[in-house]
Amino acid sequence: MLVAPSPAATGGRLSNLLKIPAEQPFSNISQVLFLASVVVVLGVCLFFLGIPSLQKGSFPGSQSRRAGTFSPPINVAEVNFAGTFSPPINVAEVNFTSEFQQDIFLKNFQDAGKTSDYQERYRLLLDNYSRLLGFYAGDHDPKTRKVLEQYAQYMISYYPERAQESIYTVPCFDSGCGTAKYPQEIQKIKADIEQASASAGLKESLDKNFDAAALSSDKNFQWSTYVNALSSVKSVYDKNKDEATLSIYKELAAFIEKAYPDYKIPPQIRMGQ
Numbered sequence: 622m623l624v625a626p627s628p629a630a631t632g633g634r635l636s637n638l639l640k641i642p643a644e645q646p647f648s649n650i651s652q653v654l655f656l657a658s659v660v661v662v663l664g665v666c667l668f669f670l671g672i673p674s675l676q677k678g679s680f681p682g683s684q685s686r687r688a689g690t691f692s693p694p695i696n697v698a699e700v701n702f703a704g705t706f707s708p709p710i711n712v713a714e715v716n717f718t719s720e721f722q723q724d725i726f727l728k729n730f731q732d733a734g735k736t737s738d739y740q741e742r743y744r745l746l747l748d749n750y751s752r753l754l755g756f757y758a759g760d761h762d763p764k765t766r767k768v769l770e771q772y773a774q775y776m777i778s779y780y781p782e783r784a785q786e787s788i789y790t791v792p793c794f795d796s797g798c799g800t801a802k803y804p805q806e807i808q809k810i811k812a813d814i815e816q817a818s819a820s821a822g823l824k825e826s827l828d829k830n831f832d833a834a835a836l837s838s839d840k841n842f843q844w845s846t847y848v849n850a851l852s853s854v855k856s857v858y859d860k861n862k863d864e865a866t867l868s869i870y871k872e873l874a875a876f877i878e879k880a881y882p883d884y885k886i887p888p889q890i891r892m893g894q
Contacts, residue, residue, distance in 0.1 A: 706734030709775035801835035817865035
């Protein structure tokens with residue numbers, strides 16, 4: 622498991638709360654990575670689509686999104702957290718995808734500081750951890766991974782009965798934690814994409830999927846990630862009917878069927894379905 626050197630300091634209130642039974646962990650690494658593949662879809666959607674913001678000014682430092690971008694100056698010192706509770710991470714280091722996400726993130730931490738209910742606090746902290754995992758799946762930024770590792774270590778330290786749950790195994794989506802091994806067919810497709818008239822958004826989405834698959838040795842995860850990429854290509858082709866996009870689709874579909882003969886591409890993703 623990838624972890625940060627030490628968890629962020631928190632008040633003593635957490636350690637005095639009641640304990641709850643541990644749940645059964647996932648059985649093997651394949652299930653861990655399959656979960657990560659689901660997070661990839663969520664993360665990429667959040668990264669590229671964004672979510673409409675809440676009312677302006679909900680939290681200090683928040684700003685309305687302009688021209689499809691979001692880069693608010695976050696002054697965490699202005700955010701009031703109840704009692705001795707403080708966030709397990711430096712919120713200013715989080716690459717939020719929208720003002721909406723930032724507001725929910727900060728509100729979850731505020732509510733976690735207000736409650737004395739063990740399970741409710743865990744639920745709020747887990748929600749933020751899951752969101753951060755989605756951000757990393759979307760941006761593949763080593764800095765986001767390091768914040769996620771720190772958060773995972775905090776959750777394991779203060780909720781040891783849940784330490785074996787697969788969600789706290791931080792996946793690797795960047796070259797800083799692994800070596801990407803691209804199949805020859807994918808290398809060709811990447812080169813073809815560079816020459817095609819595909820949109821910048823599609824190119825970036827495919828690169829992220831290809832990188833994630835290349836950094837994993839789990840076939841279930843690789844297959845689901847390539848299918849996610851294929852679905853993105855089909856969606857673009859259905860809109861623009863571009864021959865270059867169709868060619869990329871055919872190349873990728875042929876690779877998936879050859880490399881993963883025991884898996885079937887979902888009918889709704891097949892061309893003509």
